[in-house]
Amino acid sequence: MTFTSAEVGDSGLTPSFNETGPWEMSWSFACPNDQGTFDVFLPHVIGYNQMAMTQDGAAGSGVDYYYYPYYNDGYTLDVNTSSCSWSITVAPTDASLSTPVTYTSSQSGITGSTEAFTVSSPWTMAWSYSSCTGTPLYAVPPNFLAEITGTVPDDGGVLEVGGVDDNAASDSGVSPFTETGTFNLAVYSPCSWSITINQTNAPAPAPTPAPTPAPTPTAAAVGMAATPDGGGYWIAYSNGAVHPHGDAPDVPNNLDQTSLNAPISHIVSTPDGKGYWLVAADGGIFNYGDAPFYGSMGGQHLNAPVVDMAPTSDGLGYWLVATDGGIFSFGDAQFHGSTGSIHLNKPVVGMAATPSGGGYWLVATDGGIFAFGNAPFYGSTGSIHLNKPVNGMAATHDGLGYWMVASDGGIFDYGDAGFAGSAGSLRLNAPIVGMAATPAGTGYWLVASDGGIFSYNAPFYGAD
Numbered sequence: 001m002t003f004t005s006a007e008v009g010d011s012g013l014t015p016s017f018n019e020t021g022p023w024e025m026s027w028s029f030a031c032p033n034d035q036g037t038f039d040v041f042l043p044h045v046i047g048y049n050q051m052a053m054t055q056d057g058a059a060g061s062g063v064d065y066y067y068y069p070y071y072n073d074g075y076t077l078d079v080n081t082s083s084c085s086w087s088i089t090v091a092p093t094d095a096s097l098s099t100p101v102t103y104t105s106s107q108s109g110i111t112g113s114t115e116a117f118t119v120s121s122p123w124t125m126a127w128s129y130s131s132c133t134g135t136p137l138y139a140v141p142p143n144f145l146a147e148i149t150g151t152v153p154d155d156g157g158v159l160e161v162g163g164v165d166d167n168a169a170s171d172s173g174v175s176p177f178t179e180t181g182t183f184n185l186a187v188y189s190p191c192s193w194s195i196t197i198n199q200t201n202a203p204a205p206a207p208t209p210a211p212t213p214a215p216t217p218t219a220a221a222v223g224m225a226a227t228p229d230g231g232g233y234w235i236a237y238s239n240g241a242v243h244p245h246g247d248a249p250d251v252p253n254n255l256d257q258t259s260l261n262a263p264i265s266h267i268v269s270t271p272d273g274k275g276y277w278l279v280a281a282d283g284g285i286f287n288y289g290d291a292p293f294y295g296s297m298g299g300q301h302l303n304a305p306v307v308d309m310a311p312t313s314d315g316l317g318y319w320l321v322a323t324d325g326g327i328f329s330f331g332d333a334q335f336h337g338s339t340g341s342i343h344l345n346k347p348v349v350g351m352a353a354t355p356s357g358g359g360y361w362l363v364a365t366d367g368g369i370f371a372f373g374n375a376p377f378y379g380s381t382g383s384i385h386l387n388k389p390v391n392g393m394a395a396t397h398d399g400l401g402y403w404m405v406a407s408d409g410g411i412f413d414y415g416d417a418g419f420a421g422s423a424g425s426l427r428l429n430a431p432i433v434g435m436a437a438t439p440a441g442t443g444y445w446l447v448a449s450d451g452g453i454f455s456y457n458a459p460f461y462g463a464d
Contacts, residue, residue: 002089003077010084013323013347014077016305017090019066022116024093025077028061031084039080040088064112065093065184078347078365099123100198103185114185114195121180123199127164128172132191143167143191150183165427176200219256221464223266223308223392223434224447227273230439232461234276235451236267240286242276243451246461251275251289260284261298266308266434271315279320281305283328294318294331302326303340308392310353310360317357323347325362325370336360336373344368345382350434352395352402363404365389367412378402378415386410387424392434396441407431409446409454418442421456428452 003014029038038060077088097117129144147163163185164175170191185195219239226233232246240255255264255278262282269276275289283297283306294317297306304324311318317331325339325348336359339348346366353360359373367381367390378401381390388408395402401415409423409432420443423432430450437444443457451464 001091002087003079004087005079005081005085008079010086011080012078014079014088016076019075019090019092022093023066023090024115025064025066026062026089026091027064027086028059029081029084029086030059031081037081038084038086040077062106062112063115065115066113100196102194102196103187104195105187105189105191105193112187114187116182116184117197118182119180119197119199121199122176122178123197125164125175125177126173126196126198127175127193128170129166129189129191129193130170132169132189143169143189144171144193145188146193146195147186147188148177148183149186150179150181220430220449221433221447221451222264222449224436224445224453225267225269225276226436226438226445227269228271228439229273230458233436233445233453234267234269235447235453235464236264236278237451238263240264240278242267242278242288243464245453245463246459247273248461249274249289253288255286262305265306268309268311268318270311271313277309277311277318279306279309281307283320283322285309285318285320285330292316292331294333296320296330297328304347307348308350310351312353312357313355314357319351319353319360321348321351321362323349325364327360327372333357334373336375338362338372339370346389349390350392352393354395354399355397356399361393361395361402363390363393365391367404367406369402369404369414375399376415380404380414381412388431391432394435394437394444396437397439398441401441403435403437403444405432405435405446407433411444411456416441420444420458423454 001017008014097115099117099119101117103114132143144166219237221235222238224233224235227248232248234248235243240260242253244250262280264278265281267276267278270291275291277291278286283302285296287293302322304322306320306322309318309320312333317333319333320328327335327338329335344364346364348362348364350363351360354375359375361375362370367386369380371377386406388406390404391407393402393404396417401417403417404412411422413419430448432446433449435444435446438458445458446454453463
């Protein structure tokens with residue numbers, strides 16, 4: 001499948017596509033005036049963005065490879081350029097290179113994901129970088145970050161082996177490893193770089209083993225919901241699993257043992273905290289505990305996937321929002337407007353309702369805020385360059401302010417929403433995918449896609 005700037009525009013969101021296994025992205029770009037930027041994100045249907053690649057210059061081309069099992073349920077590409085023309089082709093791949101193998105920044109861009117390699121004995125990674133002329137991906141050091149990941153043999157989960165984290169103008173080194181299997185590299189650097197993988201003690205070839213069933217992909221956390229008294233919270237996963245912490249009740253839920261038509265996008269609590277709703281990317285609603293069912297979009301055609309929902313204050317209705325800003329209201333939730341018919345600069349990723357239910361806010365990945373009904377506009381980051389995309393929002397208890405959270409844990413507060421801290425300066429193991437505010441509105445929790453919890457002026461009740 002091929003996407004081009006002629007079809008999408010020099011910057012924009014491509015149509016969705018599915019890849020059920022490892023896949024590759026071949027890309028090329030050309031910019032006017034002999035200089036430009038070319039960034040590609042993966043705004044996953046469950047609501048967070050993953051940097052695919054970034055490149056500076058007049059023109060370039062390369063290939064990136066993706067193996068992570070929790071991305072198996074759908075993709076789109078979010079292309080952001082400085083008026084460059086471009087072409088991207090996605091296709092399945094089953095290639096795995098034998099060692100020795102060398103990767104360079106000219107193959108996959110200064111930031112990218114390499115083709116997999118297979119090692120059966122101890123091995124080394126010889127690395128070097130120089131000519132660091134751009135800005136680091138996180139706008140802070142390091143200048144060179146190479147992360148090594150593979151697949152856990154038993155359950156198909158992501159195995160983080162380690163890598164190199166270095167911050168000099170130029171440097172080189174050799175790093176030894178003993179793990180065996182198939183791995184690939186995710187490199188984040190504004191420098192020209194080269195990496196060579198080589199086994200140090202290769203054994204004689206072993207007989208080809210009998211085929212084994214493909215592992216079941218692990219699920220990623222997609223959001224969290226706090227109990228009304230602030231004494232606990234649930235963490236929800238894309239496969240429907242929900243893990244309670246603190247005083248959040250362990251409501252029976254076997255959704256992760258069933259086959260979903262689409263991954264879960266978000267979770268919200270009932271007003272008394274004795275139940276919750278889950279919403280899927282196809283608009284399907286799953287209600288547990290004392291959460292009533294008022295309707296869903298499951299089985300109906302959607303122009304864009306559903307990414308979030310918000311309940312009314314009395315729990316007798318709810319709204320769903322899609323990435324195009326389309327709103328679907330059920331129960332006593334009233335429709336106050338949407339962006340479904342408006343061209344958006346970036347996709348919508350979250351929403352929050354006013355306490356009276358007379359309005360709501362929508363937030364896009366660039367931090368743009370869309371206020372409807374009696375929801376006041378207190379500000380946005382829509383015109384500000386962000387280090388990482390916004391992935392969610394939460395309103396204060398009185399509806400006079402709101403917070404936005406980015407995938408790097410950065411917090412943006414408006415109105416009477418107070419700043420209690422952020423993870424924006426931390427090196428995270430996984431991107432932030434959602435947040436929840438305390439009942440008093442003086443603190444909040446952030447949740448990462450690996451189930452990690454970050455508490456700011458809010459009690460910590462545990463993480464997954």
